[in-house]
Amino acid sequence: MAEQIRTKGIAVVGAQWGDEGKGKVVDYLASSFDYTARYAGGHNAGHTVMFNDHRYVLQLVPSGILRPGKKAVIGPGAVVDPVALLGELDNLKKSGVDVNGRLFLSNRAHLIFPYHRALDQAAEAALGSDKIGTTSRGIGPAYEDKMARRGIRVCDLLEPERFRVKLARVLAEKSKISRGAYGVPLETAGMLEQYLEIAGRIRGLVADTAVLLNRALDQGESVLFEGAQGTMLDIDHGTYPYVTSSNAISGGAATGLGVAPTRVTGIVGVTKAYTTRVGGGPFPTEMPDLDAQEVRARGNEFGAVTGRPRRCGWLDLVVLRYAKMLNGIDSLVVTKLDVFDAQPEIKVCTGYLLHGRPLAEIPPDAETLAQVEPQYRTLPGWKTSTQGAREVKDLPAAARDYLDFISNELQVEIGMISTGPERDATIIARGTKLASWL
Ligand code: GDP
Numbered sequence: 001m002a003e004q005i006r007t008k009g010i011a012v013v014g015a016q017w018g019d020e021g022k023g024k025v026v027d028y029l030a031s032s033f034d035y036t037a038r039y040a041g042g043h044n045a046g047h048t049v050m051f052n053d054h055r056y057v058l059q060l061v062p063s064g065i066l067r068p069g070k071k072a073v074i075g076p077g078a079v080v081d082p083v084a085l086l087g088e089l090d091n092l093k094k095s096g097v098d099v100n101g102r103l104f105l106s107n108r109a110h111l112i113f114p115y116h117r118a119l120d121q122a123a124e125a126a127l128g129s130d131k132i133g134t135t136s137r138g139i140g141p142a143y144e145d146k147m148a149r150r151g152i153r154v155c156d157l158l159e160p161e162r163f164r165v166k167l168a169r170v171l172a173e174k175s176k177i178s179r180g181a182y183g184v185p186l187e188t189a190g191m192l193e194q195y196l197e198i199a200g201r202i203r204g205l206v207a208d209t210a211v212l213l214n215r216a217l218d219q220g221e222s223v224l225f226e227g228a229q230g231t232m233l234d235i236d237h238g239t240y241p242y243v244t245s246s247n248a249i250s251g252g253a254a255t256g257l258g259v260a261p262t263r264v265t266g267i268v269g270v271t272k273a274y275t276t277r278v279g280g281g282p283f284p285t286e287m288p289d290l291d292a293q294e295v296r297a298r299g300n301e302f303g304a305v306t307g308r309p310r311r312c313g314w315l316d317l318v319v320l321r322y323a324k325m326l327n328g329i330d331s332l333v334v335t336k337l338d339v340f341d342a343q344p345e346i347k348v349c350t351g352y353l354l355h356g357r358p359l360a361e362i363p364p365d366a367e368t369l370a371q372v373e374p375q376y377r378t379l380p381g382w383k384t385s386t387q388g389a390r391e392v393k394d395l396p397a398a399a400r401d402y403l404d405f406i407s408n409e410l411q412v413e414i415g416m417i418s419t420g421p422e423r424d425a426t427i428i429a430r431g432t433k434l435a436s437w438l
């Protein structure tokens, strides 16, 4: 029997609460892969890529699309707002990026409609100060419908009569829910016509992407699996309920795309040199206001999609250890090292205490996590610019020590270091697994 060949299939995942710099990392790696494939989330993601003085923010379309000739897939595990997708494609076109024949949208992906957005906002408003702080893109309600088996998928949108029946049924139900639970009427006029017109515009992208990717892998083509959000926002393993509604961890690549777990041959975890989070929920290493303001300003920590200021904190090795375990991280990428270029001292959380006792594992509930007391190690800063470093040996000694400390504590290699938002502000560490995947 012919043995399945192990073609290169590398997953890139966020190791924290999202916004780690996955977009930049995926863009860098994508030149060495035939496909980039998104497996979870929707346009709640904002992946920033910068090169040639141009800034691109990708939400649904995999960042690999910016590499000429490379192919990209939006898989069935993602939730797709077709209006947002078309807007993104228009923007790409204006920037001279032609996706024709290179972008494939799963026929099984669930769709996000305006009522999902309305329900997302109404549910958040009802929670008051306990709100999750969602991106209000309708992500949660769309995944709810998927799991409740009443979602409308891309393949439904392409069949006008079937779509009409399903939409009418769902609108009747959603209107009652919105009015009854939140006292908000739903705006539904003209929806059917609008979406039938949209169907015509996305039809050319639609494919059975699981078949497409498996065939590509069988023929020896390589795939970069692009994660969205981050480990601590994962629906099953994150800081529930302050999470997103999908599996952001590497396991999601297999279920979200319909490729066997054995197709994922390596896993890259992305972390900042510090930590950020947007929205509500516990954040043990959150910095006091003044320090956070400084890091926010230097790191330009404002949401790529929502513009919301990101909460800032020190690097948390408890979180990264957990992320290494859940994702099976083979190689770690540390981004935004340059943000600490002027920092006199750097704190790193090495463990948590709960009521004065060391805590071995991350607690399952947000209430307990909010009470832990981080234990810090303080390392000296380097107070020199890391800009322009192209080799690990070009970095200041204290910066190398900081990276070595992280690598030793986590027992994982650091394969890539990012010292600026641009594509070329990147160091690939020689002799690492990550270097061998390029
Ligand atoms: P993603 O969601 O994980 O793709 O990350 P985002 O794009 O939301 O946020 C990361 C932000 O940091 C973006 O504005 C990037 O341009 C920027 N960035 C990425 N790497 C670096 C870096 O090494 N240094 C600096 N200063 N900015 C970076």
Ligand code: IMO
Pocket (backbone or CB within 6 Å): 014, 017, 018, 019, 020, 044, 045, 046, 047, 132, 133, 134, 135, 136, 137, 138, 139, 140, 227, 228, 229, 230, 233, 242, 243, 244, 245, 278, 279, 280
């Ligand atoms: P990328 O891919 C950071 C957060 C939201 C909120 C929670 C739930 O750019 O790293 P949702 O709209 O998903 O229901 O919001 O998840 N969140 C993100 N935070 N980066 C993201 O994506 C995020 N996607 C969702 O802020 O706290």
Ligand code: MG
Pocket (backbone or CB within 6 Å): 018, 019, 020, 045, 046, 047, 048, 304
């Ligand atoms: Mg982001």
